[in-house]
Amino acid sequence: MKPLIVLLTSFVLLIFAIKMVRKEYDFALSARIAMSIMLLFTAIGHFAFTQGMSMMIPKFIPYKESLIYLTGIFEIVLAVGLLIPKLKVLTGWALIIFLLFLLPANIYASVNHVNYQKGTFDGPGITYLLFRIPLQILFIVWVYVSTIKIRL
Template sequence: MKPFIVLLSVFAISLLTIKLLEGNYQFALSARIAMSVMLLFTAIAHFAFTKGMAMMLPSSIPYKTEIVYLTGIIEIAAALGLLFPSISTLTGWLLIAFFILILPANIYAAIHHIDYQKGTFEGKRKSYLWFRVPLQILFIIWVYFSTIAV
């Protein structure tokens, strides 16, 4: 839920700030700024809650910790790429692929009640874990309309 709140808050602030500074609304730019900040916010979890994030991957997957760090770095790179018009479309396509690739980890976490912040299988708010699935679909749509369909 926190990434969603960050996304919407930064979108609203960006939209209003750009309107005040430039005199018009720039929805796609505001959406890219919001997604960038949200990605930086979620990337922090990869480094702060590495153990719990690694638990989101099935035991059959090797190098879990390294994958968690790598996906955090990918989120940071994508956050930066969205801000450069010359590569924002390519970044958008790669980010959509990334969201699709990490969706199974979120489903696995929901099924196994993983509390990634505590690193346990006792997630209190199981509904939140399932909320992440439609949230990722929203992220995919958000990225598509702010980078590709513009």
């Protein structure tokens, strides 16, 4: 829920900030910057909640904590890439693929009731997917529209 709030709040503020500076609306740029802000926000979680996030990864995958750090760094790289005009399309595709790869970890975490912030197994469970899957789809569509397909 917090990443969605960060994304939407940033987007709304950026629409008006860019309008004030450029004298015109640029929804795609506002959307990319907002997604960058959200990615930086979520990347912080990879470093603040490393142990809990490593619980979201199935047991058969080794080096869980290293993987959490790497994905946090990758989110930062993606956040920067969205802001570089020549890289926005490539970054958009990379981010969509990344978001698709995250979905199994979210499903695993839900099935196992992982609470990544506490590092416990008392999370919301499978009902979390009723929110998370549509959220993941929203993120994918958001990235596609603002970087690849449509110019708003």
